[in-house]
Amino acid sequence: MEKKFMTGNEAIAEAAIQAGCRYFFGYPITPQSEIPEYMSKRLPEVGGVYLQSESEVAAINMLFGAAGAGARVMTSSSSPGISLMQEGISYIAAAQLPCVIVNIMRGGPGLGGIQPSQSDYFQATKGGGHGDYHLLVLAPHTVQEAVSLTMEAFGLADKYRNPVMVLGDGYMGQMMEPVEFKQTAPLKLPAKEWALTGAKGRAKNLVKSLYLDPEALEKHNLEINRKIQEVIKNEVRVETYGTDDAEVIIAAYGTVARIAKTAIEVLREKGVKVGMVRPITVFPFPYETLEKMADKVSKFLVVEMSLGQMVEDVKLGLCGKAKLRFYGRTGGMVPSYDEIVAETEKLMKEAS
Amino acid sequence: MQVELEKVFGRPRTLRPVATHYCPGCGHGITARLVAEVIDELEVREKTVGVAPVGCSVLLYNYLDIDMYEAAHGRAPAVATGCKRVHPELVVFTYQGDGDFASIGIAEAVHAAARGEKITTVFINNAIYGMTGGQMAPTTLIGQKTTTSPMGRNPEQAGFPIRMAELLATLDGAAYIARVAVNNPKHIIQAKRAIKKAFETQVKSLGYSMVEVLSQCPTDWRMTPIEATKWVEEKMVPYYPLGEFKVSKEG
Numbered sequence: 001m002e003k004k005f006m007t008g009n010e011a012i013a014e015a016a017i018q019a020g021c022r023y024f025f026g027y028p029i030t031p032q033s034e035i036p037e038y039m040s041k042r043l044p045e046v047g048g049v050y051l052q053s054e055s056e057v058a059a060i061n062m063l064f065g066a067a068g069a070g071a072r073v074m075t076s077s078s079s080p081g082i083s084l085m086q087e088g089i090s091y092i093a094a095a096q097l098p099c100v101i102v103n104i105m106r107g108g109p110g111l112g113g114i115q116p117s118q119s120d121y122f123q124a125t126k127g128g129g130h131g132d133y134h135l136l137v138l139a140p141h142t143v144q145e146a147v148s149l150t151m152e153a154f155g156l157a158d159k160y161r162n163p164v165m166v167l168g169d170g171y172m173g174q175m176m177e178p179v180e181f182k183q184t185a186p187l188k189l190p191a192k193e194w195a196l197t198g199a200k201g202r203a204k205n206l207v208k209s210l211y212l213d214p215e216a217l218e219k220h221n222l223e224i225n226r227k228i229q230e231v232i233k234n235e236v237r238v239e240t241y242g243t244d245d246a247e248v249i250i251a252a253y254g255t256v257a258r259i260a261k262t263a264i265e266v267l268r269e270k271g272v273k274v275g276m277v278r279p280i281t282v283f284p285f286p287y288e289t290l291e292k293m294a295d296k297v298s299k300f301l302v303v304e305m306s307l308g309q310m311v312e313d314v315k316l317g318l319c320g321k322a323k324l325r326f327y328g329r330t331g332g333m334v335p336s337y338d339e340i341v342a343e344t345e346k347l348m349k350e351a352s
Numbered sequence: 353m354q355v356e357l358e359k360v361f362g363r364p365r366t367l368r369p370v371a372t373h374y375c376p377g378c379g380h381g382i383t384a385r386l387v388a389e390v391i392d393e394l395e396v397r398e399k400t401v402g403v404a405p406v407g408c409s410v411l412l413y414n415y416l417d418i419d420m421y422e423a424a425h426g427r428a429p430a431v432a433t434g435c436k437r438v439h440p441e442l443v444v445f446t447y448q449g450d451g452d453f454a455s456i457g458i459a460e461a462v463h464a465a466a467r468g469e470k471i472t473t474v475f476i477n478n479a480i481y482g483m484t485g486g487q488m489a490p491t492t493l494i495g496q497k498t499t500t501s502p503m504g505r506n507p508e509q510a511g512f513p514i515r516m517a518e519l520l521a522t523l524d525g526a527a528y529i530a531r532v533a534v535n536n537p538k539h540i541i542q543a544k545r546a547i548k549k550a551f552e553t554q555v556k557s558l559g560y561s562m563v564e565v566l567s568q569c570p571t572d573w574r575m576t577p578i579e580a581t582k583w584v585e586e587k588m589v590p591y592y593p594l595g596e597f598k599v600s601k602e603g
Contacts, residue, residue, distance in 0.1 A: 023438060049437045053430070054463035061427035061460070065434020068421055069401075073434070091424050196419040196435060198442050200398035206413055208422035 003178040008143045008168060009034035009076075011179050012102055013042065015150035016074050018181045021100070022048035023073040025062035027055055027081060030114045031170035032104035035076040056081040060088030060101075067097035068207040070195030072154050076102035078170070079120050080111060082128075089163055090129030094209030096194075096224065098157035100150070101135075102166045104173040107332035115332025116170035118254060121309035124167050125283040132221045134228050136164040136235065137283040141257040143177035148184075149280070155187040156235065160227050167282065169305065171255040171334065231284055238286035239278040240293075242268070246275030248299040248347055251290070251314050253279050256303050256335065263340035274344060282310065290317025297322060298352045301344055303335055304328045323352055364388040366397050368417045377577025379534040379567030380408055380476060384415050386534075386544045387447070387474060390551050391418065400443040401435055403428040405452040408482040412447050426457020429464035432471040443554055445472040451481050454490040454514050461520070468525030468559040472550045475516060475562055478569040479588060486572030490514045493591055498572075513591065517564045521597035527559030529598035533566040535584035539594070546596070558600040566592055 006014070013035045016024075024039040036052065043050040053059035059075050066073040077085065082103045092099060105120045107113040124137045136156055140146035146168060153164040196205050211217035239257075242264060243249060252260040257278040267274045277293065279286050294300075300322050302311040311326045318324060327343040329335045363369060366388035374381045391397050397418055404412045406425035413420040423431040428446035436444040453461050453475045464471060480498055481487040487500040491513045495504040505513075517531040528550050532543035543565060550561035566588045568580035575583060 023434075025434065051433070051437060054459055058427070058430040058433075058460050058463065061424060061430035062434035062437075064423070064427070065403075065421065065431035065436075066438045067434070068431070069435045069438040071438040073438075087424055088427070196401050196421065197439060198399040198401060199417070199419050204417055205419045206422070207420075208413065210410060210422050 001180045001182065003180050005176055005178050006143065007034055007174055007176050008146050009104065009173040010038050011143050011147050012076070012150045012166065012168070013038035015147040015181060016100065016154070017042055017046060018183065019072070019151040019154040021072045021074045021154060022046065023066045023071045024048070024050050024075065025053050025059045025066070025073070026075045026077065027053050027059050029078045029081045031106055031173050032076050032078045032102070034173070035102060056084035057088065060085035060092070063099045064088060064092050064095070064097060067092065067099040068095065068196050070192040070197060074100040074102065076104065078104050078106045079108050079117070082120060082123070086123070086129035089135070090131050090133060091209050092163050093133035093135070093224065094131060095207050096161040097163070097207065098161050099163050100153045100157055100166065101163055102150070102168070105167065105169040107330065113332040114170065116255060116334060117305050117330070117332055118169055118256065119306040119309065119330065120167070121282065121304070121306060124165055125285070125313070133224055134283055136160065136162060136231055137167050137281065138164065139167045139253045139280060139282045140172065141254050141278065143172070143175060144179045146172060147179050147181060151184070155189070158189045159187055160231055162227060162231070167254065169255050235281060236284045236286050237280035238289050239280060240289065241276055243275035243277070243293060243297070245273050246297050247273040248301060248344060249275045249277055249293060249297050250301045250303060250340065250344065251277045251310070252303045253282055253310060256305055259335060259337050260303055260340055262337040263344065266337060266341050267344055272344065272348065279310070285313045285317070287313070287317040290314060291319055294318045294321035299323045299347050301325050301327060301347050303340055303343070305334060306330055323350065364392045366391045366417055368415055370414060372415055373411055374408070375571040377568060377570040377580055379478065379565065382534045382540060383474065383476060383543070383565050383567065384412055386540070386547050388416060389544060390548045393548065394551055394555065396443045396555070399441065400445070403432045403444070403446040405446065405448045407449040407452055409447050409449045409452065409476060426452050426455070427460055428452065428457065429460040429469070429471065429473065433464060433469050436469065436471050440470070443551065445474060445551070447474045448476070449482065450475070450477045450479065450489045450491040454516050461516070462523070465520045465523045465526045465560040465562065468527070470554050470557050471560065472554045473562040474547060475564045476567045477516070477564050477592065478567040479513070480569050480572045482569050482572055493587055515592060517562070517597045520562055525560050526562065526598050527600040528553040528561035530596045531564040531566065531592055531594050533584055533589065533594060535566070535568055535581040553600060556602065558602055564592070
């Protein structure tokens, strides 16, 4: 198959179209505006609809409408815009509607900056909006992986009737790499009989999140949770390498994992036995993989472009069995591989 | 001997045979029925999708026998937009109160109209927040007492009531904009005519349509139902004049 040279943002947009997404609602924000720009040109070519909303608040509610009408639909934004969408995301999860949300993270808090960051990890993986719900959160570390995960995101959303987030960062969005669009066998999915299409020859359908009776709301929440437990059981994805002989393991995701891979090459050349664990799904998180690793390896370094968010999940996974060190840069600063090398060497010198 | 009687009045097909939660004397029940009658008359029940908002209007989804969403507070026009863009052949309408449409959701209201989104809004203006117990609305009149304007709305402190029909009529995307009332039989007949015109505007794909309905809220106005209908006439209509503010030439 022919490879195309594309930015991460463009590749994510094309991947969505290849996955059958025909509706996009969004509002421009750096560093992801290439996604709506690409969609505005491409979607009309394939008979789809691109609509620039008046705000991120409106965009996510247009997703609510389109997803409720049975369409494959996506939006994209960056950190401050994703914050504005949180209310709508909560409603979408509550109404059990499938859709894909792309967050190309930038530095926060507040308006922050426009440089890459991973400081929306808590928001993405722990809820973000109000109420008991979870997103499935996929975290690519190359443009090619961004393509395959975006394509899979739509099937996962439909399968679990739950919103799925593709979590990248400004580096991932702006970086160019050769990519190919490989179609995988589509999931066998039931027809969307719950969708709002006009009650012709059937009872009325209702898409809602209001349950005034607490017993009914508890039942509804338990049903959402049952699906989330299925997600936890079936959908954990994680990459590990160099872990067989490792004395220390670096845990990182997304762009930072790429940089960590270079650091690992340098360390291996120096004779340091270092491996890596890279969550591909940050929700569901690969706790079991970490727990098993902690039985063999006593030192872990977590590197993030934040002041320490995924580190909390790593800590949970390790169950207190291994020594944990954290290294983070924030505000749009990207850690270099030599910084990661230096941090690993410091950890090696520490007593277990 | 069996006598064949002509049926001259009945429940609209679109209106489900259930009791509503509306208070005695409330205008919501009348308006919901008018919407159901219009849907029946246009024979679009099986291709109509409604969007209920947050507030007293929300439980409309229990009363109408059509596909319905329940949207986040203020976001009904965005939800309707998403549905209509996916299914342009459907008739999509929102049913919103004054807090929903004129306060928290005014951005979505204005931009749906500006885009000429081919949806219809039925906007219930009763100058108060009903479901939360009678707080000040964006449409609360000057001097009107509410639980959050206990001395009466003072424009120095709380600003002025918004006239949504006049505001939206300035937008090119709006094809039909009217204000009606449901406080007496004559006004109810006029209200139905306007709601029907609004739905027809959408069926003809002329653009955005909105009918503002001045509606009585005896409970939160602390009045009897009769007093409330008089208050609409004497206090609301002078500030919120009835009539059509925008009619498409093609309509």
